[in-house]
Amino acid sequence: MAFAYPEPTNIWESIEYSSLGTSIAESLWAFPTLETIHVIALVTVFGTIAIMDLRLLGLAGNKWTVLEMSKDTLKWTWAGFVLAAITGTLLFTSKASTYMVNPYFLIKMGLLALAGLNMAYFHFVTYKTVNEWDASPVMPSGAKFAAVTSLVLWIGVVFCGRAIGFTLGIYY
Amino acid sequence: MGDFFYGLTDWLRTTVLLDWAFWIETTGFNRLLVENFWGVPIAQVLHIIGIGAAFAATLMMTLRVNNLAGTARSIPEVSARYIPWIWWGLLWIIVSGLLMLWAEPVRNMVNGVFWVKMALLVVTVLVTLAYQKSVSAAATVGGAGWNVGGGMRLTGWFIIILWCLIMAHGRWIAYAPV
Numbered sequence: 001m002a003f004a005y006p007e008p009t010n011i012w013e014s015i016e017y018s019s020l021g022t023s024i025a026e027s028l029w030a031f032p033t034l035e036t037i038h039v040i041a042l043v044t045v046f047g048t049i050a051i052m053d054l055r056l057l058g059l060a061g062n063k064w065t066v067l068e069m070s071k072d073t074l075k076w077t078w079a080g081f082v083l084a085a086i087t088g089t090l091l092f093t094s095k096a097s098t099y100m101v102n103p104y105f106l107i108k109m110g111l112l113a114l115a116g117l118n119m120a121y122f123h124f125v126t127y128k129t130v131n132e133w134d135a136s137p138v139m140p141s142g143a144k145f146a147a148v149t150s151l152v153l154w155i156g157v158v159f160c161g162r163a164i165g166f167t168l169g170i171y172y
Numbered sequence: 173m174g175d176f177f178y179g180l181t182d183w184l185r186t187t188v189l190l191d192w193a194f195w196i197e198t199t200g201f202n203r204l205l206v207e208n209f210w211g212v213p214i215a216q217v218l219h220i221i222g223i224g225a226a227f228a229a230t231l232m233m234t235l236r237v238n239n240l241a242g243t244a245r246s247i248p249e250v251s252a253r254y255i256p257w258i259w260w261g262l263l264w265i266i267v268s269g270l271l272m273l274w275a276e277p278v279r280n281m282v283n284g285v286f287w288v289k290m291a292l293l294v295v296t297v298l299v300t301l302a303y304q305k306s307v308s309a310a311a312t313v314g315g316a317g318w319n320v321g322g323g324m325r326l327t328g329w330f331i332i333i334l335w336c337l338i339m340a341h342g343r344w345i346a347y348a349p350v
Contacts, residue, residue: 036343040336043220047228061253064245072232072241158220162213 012097024094031094038087042161044080046154048073056147062137066130099164101171108160115153122146177348180284193277205275215271222268226261227335229254230300234328237307237320247311247320255304262297285348289341296334303327 005022008014015021024030054060055069092099099105126142133140139147184190196202205211235241236250273280280286303324311318 032344032347036340039220039343040339043224043227043339044231046221047224047226047231050224051228051232060257063249064253068242068244072235076231076235076241155217155221159213159217162216162220166209166213 010097012100015093015096016098018093020090021093021096024090031091034087034090038084038091041080041084041087042158045077045084046158048077048080049150049154052077053147053150056139056143058137058139058144065134066139066143067134095168098168098171102164102167103171104160104163104167108157108164111153111156111160115150115157118146118149118153122150177284177288180287181282181348184282184284184287189281190278193281196274196277199274202274202277205271212272212275215268215275218268219265219272222261222264223339226258226265227339229257229261230331230335233258234332237328238325239320246316247307247318251304251308251311258300280345283345283348285341285345289338289345292334292338292341296331296338299327299334300331303331 005017006013008017016025024034051061052069052073055062055064055066061069122143126140126146129140133143205215232241233250233254236243236245236247242250307320307324310320310324
């Protein structure tokens, strides 16, 4: 007999009690499998971003131009991000209302938004003059700031991601 | 598959590993990690950061060998950038992994998934060492116009698959019955 879920009282419960949410929650293998793909995608995102950030900080790969480095890494960063976003959304559906009251989940979403803003500012403002400092081992302060901010935010995202797993039962 | 891991864990429970795990639980460093709520999560974050560094470096090497990234630079140039990050990253992974092992010795040492992960890690290290040596030797002999053969390209992807399997086992340690 199928388990009867209570009537949802808000949008998060509606997501959690949807057939997709309950299928993932009830499956023995779906959640860990999605988590596994999420981790592989996440380390790809973090690792390729760190390669670019280290170049911007002049700490690694200084013989290569910033444009070359960006061309090498950016599409893999995006590929990893899309995969992480899809698997993350599926994980979210299985425990939506629990995640929405977890502060680390909410902080993680905030840090992701800040990382996006940092990237957008770098791309649309700082990067406009890239041809002037493209091959230089010493980067302008705007580029260094973007790199440090990016590393701090992404490490924060990883930390909150792990903290969620350790605090799920606390905030009901 | 489940039966295999269940049987392996059952057997591990009869070995000296169980005594070692219990001994680790009596150490002061274990107490320190366990009694601090953030001990294990921080060790895991450090572990993930190391995996990010080493896996991304491995990926960029594989992409270069397959002419999918970094084609403007020679393979020795790309190797000089990424190979140290693979090995220093791996060292970081092992140290942070030891922190996790010390914090939760029974969960890890008396767990079939953990030991399959360790076996995969050893295979990955050996394959990577042999691979880096053969690519480097072939690149030196081949000179600037050298193009990587099909076997070497496939081996690069094989190493990526091995890393993914290691990460998968790492995640499934948490779901294996101990």
